[in-house]
Amino acid sequence: MLFRRIFSLFAMMTLTVLLTTAVVLNVGTAKVFAATLPVQVASPLQLAMANRVETMAKDLEGKAQEAMGNLTGDPKDQIMGKAKQAESQVRNTAEDLQDQLQLKGRAKAVTKNLEGKAQEAVGNITGNSSNQTMGKAKQAESQGLNLVEDAKDLIQDVFK
Numbered sequence: 001m002l003f004r005r006i007f008s009l010f011a012m013m014t015l016t017v018l019l020t021t022a023v024v025l026n027v028g029t030a031k032v033f034a035a036t037l038p039v040q041v042a043s044p045l046q047l048a049m050a051n052r053v054e055t056m057a058k059d060l061e062g063k064a065q066e067a068m069g070n071l072t073g074d075p076k077d078q079i080m081g082k083a084k085q086a087e088s089q090v091r092n093t094a095e096d097l098q099d100q101l102q103l104k105g106r107a108k109a110v111t112k113n114l115e116g117k118a119q120e121a122v123g124n125i126t127g128n129s130s131n132q133t134m135g136k137a138k139q140a141e142s143q144g145l146n147l148v149e150d151a152k153d154l155i156q157d158v159f160k
Contacts, residue, residue: 011127012071015064018125051095052115056122059088063126106149113142 066081068074120135122128 008067008071012064012067015060015067015126049111049114051091052118055088055091055095056118058084058091060122060126062086062088105152106146109142109145109149112138112145116140116142 062081062084064081065077065084069077069079069081116135116138118135119131119138123131123133123135
């Protein structure tokens with residue numbers, strides 16, 4: 001029991017340091033990501049990825065705040081952390097719908113691959129095996145989408 005509490009405290013401190021560093025350096029926010037792109041290159045795909053990064057940062061922030069609330073026994077932090085995670089899920093669902101409606105072909109495959117890599121990285125950082133698995137699954141889905149696009153290209157080349 002003591003080992004588990006020490007481990008939880010160490011994990012919380014590590015997550016807090018990572019989150020604080022990300023906030024201080026403005027890492028993972030859509031505004032910073034979009035600001036680093038040249039104006040003529042900022043495509044809808046890049047903006048969608050910036051939204052995904054911001055959504056994942058909100059989820060990580062919520063998990064850290066909830067864990068801090070669990071550790072300190074502060075119900076306000078627990079509730080606020082859960083609320084941030086719920087907001088992240090809603091944003092993610094909205095992004096999924098937008099992806100399905102707007103992105104076609106290779107763009108969708110690239111987006112899915114990047115989304116999977118980001119989710120796997122978050123899973124690696126937080127130790128969440130579910131995020132790791134889902135990230136890998138999205139990367140595999142991306143490979144399948146690329147194979148479909150390759151087949152389409154071959155068929156189009158045959159009929160040209």
